[in-house]
Amino acid sequence: MIQAQWLNRLFLIAGITLLTSCGPNTKISSDPYDASKIELKSPPSVTTDGRHTGAFATGASLNFNSELKPVDPATTKYVQLDTTHKVIEIAPGVQFSAWTFGNQVPGPAIRARVGDKIHFSMTNRSDETMPNMSMVVAPMMHSMDFHAAMVSPQDKYKSIAPGQTIEFEFTLNYPGIFMYHCGTPMILEHIASGMYGAVIVEPKAGYPTRVDHEYLVIQSEFYVKPDPTGHKVNGAPLYVLDADRLKSSQPTHTVFNGVHNGMVKNPLAAKPGERVRLFVLNVGPSKTSSFHVVGTIFDRVWFEGNPDNQMRGMQTVLLGSSNSAIVEMMIPEAGSYIMVDHHFANASQGAIGLISTLTQAKPVDLEHHNMEASAMPQDPNTVQGKMAFESKCLACHSIGQGKKLGPDLAGVTQRRSDAWLSQWLAAPEKMLQTDAAAKIMLKEYNNIAMPNQGLSKNEIAQYLAYFHWIDRDKK
Numbered sequence: 001m002i003q004a005q006w007l008n009r010l011f012l013i014a015g016i017t018l019l020t021s022c023g024p025n026t027k028i029s030s031d032p033y034d035a036s037k038i039e040l041k042s043p044p045s046v047t048t049d050g051r052h053t054g055a056f057a058t059g060a061s062l063n064f065n066s067e068l069k070p071v072d073p074a075t076t077k078y079v080q081l082d083t084t085h086k087v088i089e090i091a092p093g094v095q096f097s098a099w100t101f102g103n104q105v106p107g108p109a110i111r112a113r114v115g116d117k118i119h120f121s122m123t124n125r126s127d128e129t130m131p132n133m134s135m136v137v138a139p140m141m142h143s144m145d146f147h148a149a150m151v152s153p154q155d156k157y158k159s160i161a162p163g164q165t166i167e168f169e170f171t172l173n174y175p176g177i178f179m180y181h182c183g184t185p186m187i188l189e190h191i192a193s194g195m196y197g198a199v200i201v202e203p204k205a206g207y208p209t210r211v212d213h214e215y216l217v218i219q220s221e222f223y224v225k226p227d228p229t230g231h232k233v234n235g236a237p238l239y240v241l242d243a244d245r246l247k248s249s250q251p252t253h254t255v256f257n258g259v260h261n262g263m264v265k266n267p268l269a270a271k272p273g274e275r276v277r278l279f280v281l282n283v284g285p286s287k288t289s290s291f292h293v294v295g296t297i298f299d300r301v302w303f304e305g306n307p308d309n310q311m312r313g314m315q316t317v318l319l320g321s322s323n324s325a326i327v328e329m330m331i332p333e334a335g336s337y338i339m340v341d342h343h344f345a346n347a348s349q350g351a352i353g354l355i356s357t358l359t360q361a362k363p364v365d366l367e368h369h370n371m372e373a374s375a376m377p378q379d380p381n382t383v384q385g386k387m388a389f390e391s392k393c394l395a396c397h398s399i400g401q402g403k404k405l406g407p408d409l410a411g412v413t414q415r416r417s418d419a420w421l422s423q424w425l426a427a428p429e430k431m432l433q434t435d436a437a438a439k440i441m442l443k444e445y446n447n448i449a450m451p452n453q454g455l456s457k458n459e460i461a462q463y464l465a466y467f468h469w470i471d472r473d474k475k
């Protein structure tokens with residue numbers, strides 16, 4: 001009896017729920033992503049042997065820098081991004097043999113609106129020789145995978161041969177910041193070589209807030225080593241993909257917008273009292289980003305760049321590989337607000353940038369960009385030391401450009417003996433307790449103790465070789 005009553009009640013409740021959910025003005029049918037409201041059809045892709053010549057990237061919706069243009073009004077965006085093989089500088093003196101979309105890393109960002117069509121066209125131009133360089137990497141197959149699309153990967157994302165062109169079209173159904181990347185095996189190698197970028201899709205009615213600045217920040221990792229076959233670019237060693245580091249997820253550089261400390265040299269501008277919207281995408285390919293801005297709080301975080309996924313008052317946003325977020329913040333007062341991956345190991349590899357209120361954002365030349373490319377060490381130990389220094393130490397030290405968190409290390413071999421330097425690098429915390437010079441230095445550097453870098457004897461020898469190489473002209 002009691003059971004029957006319960007059952008009746010259950011049916012009643014179920015009935016009511018059914019009725020309300022099927023009514024004409026219910027929640028479900030007002031869902032903007034309802035299958036009846038989004039476009040799931042697209043014509044088949046077309047592959048031809050005709051090739052684009054001239055510019056490697058064209059389209060009014062494309063953005064080539066971190067400062068974003070407003071969305072272009074056309075409802076069909078014609079976008080051409082060709083693939084190239086080219087040498088790019090990912091850190092001072094580190095000339096890397098990259099593969100690109102649109103001849104830059106990251107590739108140009110596409111900006112559009114929900115409901116827009118993207119008409120995409122790409123020629124595989126990996127067989128074209130770039131200036132300053134003989135062909136290092138053989139031409140190869142490439143493809144394009146848009147996370148912003150809902151299409152058959154077998155049709156749209158197929159690999160095309162050098163000299164071929166693929167064209168396809170799709171509709172943008174969801175707002176967000178979506179990654180695009182090459183999907184040709186080994187995908188990991190194609191992404192780590194530079195084949196990625198962003199599609200920014202705004203809600204149909206735009207964003208619900210007003211801001212003064214919009215900037216794009218793409219985080220990614222590089223895994224590089226000096227070319228074992230000894231290729232040179234303008235006399236400097238060429239760096240190539242390090243497959244071992246790639247497989248073990250041990251990047252040599254973790255960067256924003258393709259360049260080690262890039263936005264430290266060229267800070268993003270904002271004035272006190274202004275509201276900044278950052279479009280942040282973590283490409284990976286293998287690391288997460290703990291994105292944080294020192295000195296302010298994210299008023300709003302729209303995870304994946306969709307205002308439906310809103311969080312308020314966040315200090316940090318955690319982004320897995322290919323996750324993104326729009327973060328909005330007030331710049332409270334004059335200063336330089338530091339964008340970092342709060343996984344500090346990643347930040348010290350170059351994932352640092354500034355939002356600065358100094359209008360004359362005087363580019364603090366933190367790196368020795370003005371050393372000519374030919375000023376490169378030849379001895380392998382010194383090369384290793386230079387590379388390790390640029391990936392692990394530049395966050396706190398400069399060479400000849402003044403103090404950062406730690407001292408300028410130009411001339412360090414003259415003020416310290418090799419024995420002192422070796423002891424310091426092996427265990428700075430011990431030296432800070434026992435060595436008088438170290439104690440004075442600690443005071444001078446605001447009691448910020450240099451963290452133990454966990455260096456092996458071999459690595460210490462490489463740093464010393466590099467410091468001696470820098471100071472060689474002074475002796």
Ligand SMILES: [Cu+2]
Pocket residue numbers: 099141142143182183184190195
């Ligand atoms: Cu590729």
